[in-house]
Amino acid sequence: MSNELKSKLVELNCQGLACPQPVIMTKKALEQKPAEMTVLVDNLAAKENVAKFAASSGYGVSIENADGIYRLNLLAKQTAVNVAAGKELAADSEAPAILLGRNTLGTGSEELGAILMKSFFVSLLELSQLPRAVMLINSGVYLAVTDSPVLQPLQELSRRGVAVMVCGTCLDYFSLKEKLAVGEVTNMYSILRELTRAGNTITL
Amino acid sequence: MTERLIAFDSIHQALRAEKEFLKAGMKFELAPTPREISASCGQSIVLSDTELPLAIKIISREIIKCRGVYAADFSQRIFEKMD
Numbered sequence: 001m002s003n004e005l006k007s008k009l010v011e012l013n014c015q016g017l018a019c020p021q022p023v024i025m026t027k028k029a030l031e032q033k034p035a036e037m038t039v040l041v042d043n044l045a046a047k048e049n050v051a052k053f054a055a056s057s058g059y060g061v062s063i064e065n066a067d068g069i070y071r072l073n074l075l076a077k078q079t080a081v082n083v084a085a086g087k088e089l090a091a092d093s094e095a096p097a098i099l100l101g102r103n104t105l106g107t108g109s110e111e112l113g114a115i116l117m118k119s120f121f122v123s124l125l126e127l128s129q130l131p132r133a134v135m136l137i138n139s140g141v142y143l144a145v146t147d148s149p150v151l152q153p154l155q156e157l158s159r160r161g162v163a164v165m166v167c168g169t170c171l172d173y174f175s176l177k178e179k180l181a182v183g184e185v186t187n188m189y190s191i192l193r194e195l196t197r198a199g200n201t202i203t204l
Numbered sequence: 205m206t207e208r209l210i211a212f213d214s215i216h217q218a219l220r221a222e223k224e225f226l227k228a229g230m231k232f233e234l235a236p237t238p239r240e241i242s243a244s245c246g247q248s249i250v251l252s253d254t255e256l257p258l259a260i261k262i263i264s265r266e267i268i269k270c271r272g273v274y275a276a277d278f279s280q281r282i283f284e285k286m287d
Contacts, residue, residue: 051282060240060281075240077281168245169236172215187245188236
């Protein structure tokens with residue numbers, strides 16, 4: 001269903017209009033099912049009514065007030081979690097999703113773990129059915145940066161359509177944002193959505 | 205129920221706030237910043253209106269950078285930035 005949502009940004013200027021005009025205009029615009037939309041209003045009643053209408057129409061709302069102009073940013077609830085991944089993943093229930101919480105594989109020896117992780121990714125490329133997503137959290141984000149030992153296989157997976165989802169909070173924590181070399185920065189909403197949609201999840 | 209949400213753009217600022225809030229014995233929850241507020245993946249602290257004055261006092265005392273304070277209605281998903 002979310003495939004029907006349009007990603008084009010829409011801005012609706014309802015300044016100077018009294019209720020119920022802003023709500024009617026918002027209703028009309030939402031009939032086009034935009035994934036995101038901005039509505040500008042300049043009075044309290046319009047702000048409250050447009051927000052309530054949007055919320056009841058399946059949109060989340062953030063509101064900011066600057067010099068008496070209320071900017072309402074509407075985001076479709078059903079796609080809110082997918083926007084960060086940059087794409088809507090196909091609802092393929094068979095392909096697994098892989099959640100990597102570390103930059104090495106297994107416990108015991110870090111040195112060995114690094115070698116095993118490299119073997120893991122090289123082997124992954126040989127599978128007949130690729131995972132739908134590889135999600136990297138905590139030190140797992142080190143795998144997606146410029147000097148990652150598995151950058152090449154990860155880039156190849158991405159090229160073949162596997163969503164490489166990299167935790168933005170984790171990149172921030174390790175000060176790696178500028179070094180990201182593959183994948184899309186994502187957040188916990190997207191990761192959780194993906195975990196619950198995949199046929200099965202492999203956690204490493 | 206409307207709660208208060210303090211959004212941070214940096215995890216480090218959120219962690220600093222969490223540490224100070226814990227030290228002050230405050231009740232709060234850490235949560236990812238709602239996508240409606242920010243497209244990037246920041247961290248937020250959710251607390252009650254009664255805890256907010258102390259939170260703001262601590263944030264300004266410790267010079268912790270935050271994106272803003274929001275009145276948050278999670279059931280409707282309406283987040284309004286407060287002045």
